[in-house]
Amino acid sequence: MPEVRSVLIVAPLAVLEHWRQTISWMGDGGKVVVVLNYDRLSKLVDVDEDRNAKKPKTLKGKARAGVAREFDVVVWDESHRLKNPDAARTRFSVKINSQADFILWLSATAGTDPIGISYMAPLLAQMTGSKVSDLKEFEKWCQEKGFGVSRQKFGKWVWGGNPEDIKRAERLLFGGPVPGGMRRRPQEIAGWPEINRILLPMELTGDDAALYEAAWTEFRDNLGLAGRSRDPKSALVQRLRFRQKSSLLRIPGTVDLALGLLDNGHQVAISVAFKETLKTIVDLLGKAGHRCAVIHGELPPAEKERERMAFQRGDVQIVLFTVTEGISLHQGEHNDVPRSMVVHDLRWSAIDMAQVEGRCHRDGKFAQVYWMLAPGTIDATIAETVVGRIKSMKTMVGDNTNTIDAIEQALTKL
Numbered sequence: 001m002p003e004v005r006s007v008l009i010v011a012p013l014a015v016l017e018h019w020r021q022t023i024s025w026m027g028d029g030g031k032v033v034v035v036l037n038y039d040r041l042s043k044l045v046d047v048d049e050d051r052n053a054k055k056p057k058t059l060k061g062k063a064r065a066g067v068a069r070e071f072d073v074v075v076w077d078e079s080h081r082l083k084n085p086d087a088a089r090t091r092f093s094v095k096i097n098s099q100a101d102f103i104l105w106l107s108a109t110a111g112t113d114p115i116g117i118s119y120m121a122p123l124l125a126q127m128t129g130s131k132v133s134d135l136k137e138f139e140k141w142c143q144e145k146g147f148g149v150s151r152q153k154f155g156k157w158v159w160g161g162n163p164e165d166i167k168r169a170e171r172l173l174f175g176g177p178v179p180g181g182m183r184r185r186p187q188e189i190a191g192w193p194e195i196n197r198i199l200l201p202m203e204l205t206g207d208d209a210a211l212y213e214a215a216w217t218e219f220r221d222n223l224g225l226a227g228r229s230r231d232p233k234s235a236l237v238q239r240l241r242f243r244q245k246s247s248l249l250r251i252p253g254t255v256d257l258a259l260g261l262l263d264n265g266h267q268v269a270i271s272v273a274f275k276e277t278l279k280t281i282v283d284l285l286g287k288a289g290h291r292c293a294v295i296h297g298e299l300p301p302a303e304k305e306r307e308r309m310a311f312q313r314g315d316v317q318i319v320l321f322t323v324t325e326g327i328s329l330h331q332g333e334h335n336d337v338p339r340s341m342v343v344h345d346l347r348w349s350a351i352d353m354a355q356v357e358g359r360c361h362r363d364g365k366f367a368q369v370y371w372m373l374a375p376g377t378i379d380a381t382i383a384e385t386v387v388g389r390i391k392s393m394k395t396m397v398g399d400n401t402n403t404i405d406a407i408e409q410a411l412t413k414l
Contacts, residue, residue: 003072041088041096045067045069058088073101078325079105083115085157090119109350110397112393114165117169120180124180130144147168148165169396197407199410200373202372203374204377212242216230216232244276248280250379253372255281257342258270258342259290262318268342269321272321278296293308294307308328343356344372348385350393353386
C-alpha cells in the first residue's frame with residue numbers, strides 16, 4: 001500500500017512490546033507507525049478551546065467535542081475491547097475511525113451479540129449501503145435491520161435476545177460474495193486441532209459445604225486467612241464473596257489435577273481470578289516440590305515476560321495467571337512439551353473465557369482445557385451463563401459448538 005503514509009496500531013498494554021518488536025524486525029516500509037494502548041486513546045483527540053467555551057471535564061465529553069488526529073490505516077488489535085458502546089474508549093475510536101481510509105478489527109472473540117459488534121459500525125454500514133457515522137445511528141441501523149437493539153432508561157443499550165439475530169449477524173459478517181470479515185477456524189487449516197473442554201465438578205461436602213454458606217468473616221477465620229474483612233451487605237459483593245469462597249475451597253482439587261498432569265509429562269497453565277487463590281496454589285505446589293511462574297496485572301511488562309519465558313522454556317513446569325489475554329503459553333515456542341489448561345475460576349464473560357482457553361490452545365498446538373467447578377455453588381450459575389454466551393459468540397462467527405453443547409448437557413445433569 002504505497003499510498004499509505006501513517007498507521008495507527010491500538011492494542012492492550014500487554015502486547016505492545018510484541019508489536020514494537022515485530023515492526024522493528026520487519027521494518028516500517030517508510031511509514032509513520034504509532035503503537036498505542038487502549039487507555040491512551042484520548043491523547044489522539046484534541047479539543048479546540050477557542051471554539052469550546054468550556055473545557056470538557058470528562059473523557060466522554062472530550063470524545064464528543066474533540067477532533068481526532070488523522071491516520072491512513074487504523075488497526076484495532078483485540079478489538080472486542082470496544083464492545084461497550086457507552087465506554088469512552090469506544091467513543092474515541094469512532095472519532096479516530098472517521099478520519100481513516102482503511103480500518104482493520106482483529107479479534108478471535110469479536111462479540112457475543114449485535115450490541116457487542118457495534119464498534120464495527122463503519123464496516124456494517126458499508127456492507128449494507130447504510131449510514132452509520134456514529135453510535136447513535138447504529139441503534140437506528142439495528143432497528144431498520146430488525147436486530148432488536150434499543151436503549152433503555154438512562155441510555156443503556158439492550159438486545160432482545162432473539163437467537164436468529166446471531167445467525168443473521170454471522171451471515172452479514174462472513175456471507176455474501178464479498179464478506180466483510182475473514183476468520184481462521186481450526187477445521188479449515190490442515191493439521192490444526194479443535195479445542196476440547198472437559199468439565200470437572202468437585203462436590204463440596206461436610207465442613208466445606210458448611211463453610212461455603214458461612215459469613216465471609218467466619219469463613220476467613222476458619223481458613224486462617226489474614227487481613228481485615230467485613231461481611232458484605234450489597235448483593236453484588238455477596239456474589240463476589242461466594243465466588244471467592246468457592247475458589248478457595250476448590251484449591252485441593254486443582255492442585256491434585258495439576259500434580260497428576262505433571263506426572264503425565266505435561267506442563268500446566270492454571271487460570272485464576274483471585275490473587276489470594278493464586279498465592280495459596282503456588283504455596284501448596286511449592287510444598288510438593290514444584291516452583292511456579294506467576295503472571296498477574298500488577299507485574300511490570302518485563303517481569304511478565306520473564307515469567308512467561310520461564311514456563312515456555314521449561315525452566316518451570318507450572319504457570320498461574322490472572323490475566324485473560326496478551327500472553328502465549330502454547331507448546332512449540334521453545335520446547336515441545338504438551339500443555340494442559342486448567343480454568344480454576346470460570347468467568348462470567350464469554351470473551352474472557354475464550355481468551356483464557358486460548359492461552360495454550362493456539363498456533364496449531366492442542367491443549368486440553370479443564371473447567372473446574374463445585375455443583376450447588378455460584379460456579380454452576382456462572383457455567384450455565386457463560387455456556388450460553390460462548391454458544392452465541394461461536395454461532396456468530398460460524399464456529400463449531402459441539403464441545404459447548406456437550407458441556408451444556410453435562411451441566412443439565414449436574
